Amino acid sequence: MATDVITLITQDHRVVEGIFDKLKKGQGDQKALVFELHALLLAHARAEEDRVYPGIDAHHSVEEHKEAEVLLDSLVRARPGTAEFAKALDDLIESINHHVEEEETKLLPSLKKSADAKELERLGKAFQQRRAEELAALGSPTEPTRAELYEQAQQAGISGRSQMGKEELAQAIQEGKS
Ligand SMILES: [Fe+2]
Numbered sequence: 001m002a003t004d005v006i007t008l009i010t011q012d013h014r015v016v017e018g019i020f021d022k023l024k025k026g027q028g029d030q031k032a033l034v035f036e037l038h039a040l041l042l043a044h045a046r047a048e049e050d051r052v053y054p055g056i057d058a059h060h061s062v063e064e065h066k067e068a069e070v071l072l073d074s075l076v077r078a079r080p081g082t083a084e085f086a087k088a089l090d091d092l093i094e095s096i097n098h099h100v101e102e103e104e105t106k107l108l109p110s111l112k113k114s115a116d117a118k119e120l121e122r123l124g125k126a127f128q129q130r131r132a133e134e135l136a137a138l139g140s141p142t143e144p145t146r147a148e149l150y151e152q153a154q155q156a157g158i159s160g161r162s163q164m165g166k167e168e169l170a171q172a173i174q175e176g177k178s
């Protein structure tokens, strides 16, 4: 698995776009997707600001992170299915798409030119570590995903788990403990 900073950052961008896509189509648990998006975007932005941007001229990018954070807050506060939610989502997508395009066409290519392979690996590790710290800190108040619940159910040996939805899995795990 590649661990250079450019690959890692680009991978995150694609994951974010995947979540946007599901939110736009109204697929899956919208609240859970927003929680996931919130944690991922904040952790990604912090890791970039603290471990990657310092070596390059990225003032403009930091400003865009701030703008995106405000829009993200509006999305977190909005109720899925409402007009506010749709508007907050569109605004956030527009802002992030613009930012991602700039990173991928300007910042990352210039970083690639200025750093050798070893340095890109070193930055990759630093980025990943900082991102993981932030995710751990942000992840606690959020609800577990279905995949996480499924894993817990598997460990607990709960039968019929593959047919269960998120709520049923959570309930079965609770019952298994008591
Ligand atoms: Fe990024």
Ligand SMILES: [Fe+2]
Residues within 6 Å of the ligand: 045, 048, 061, 065, 099, 103
């Ligand atoms: Fe960024």
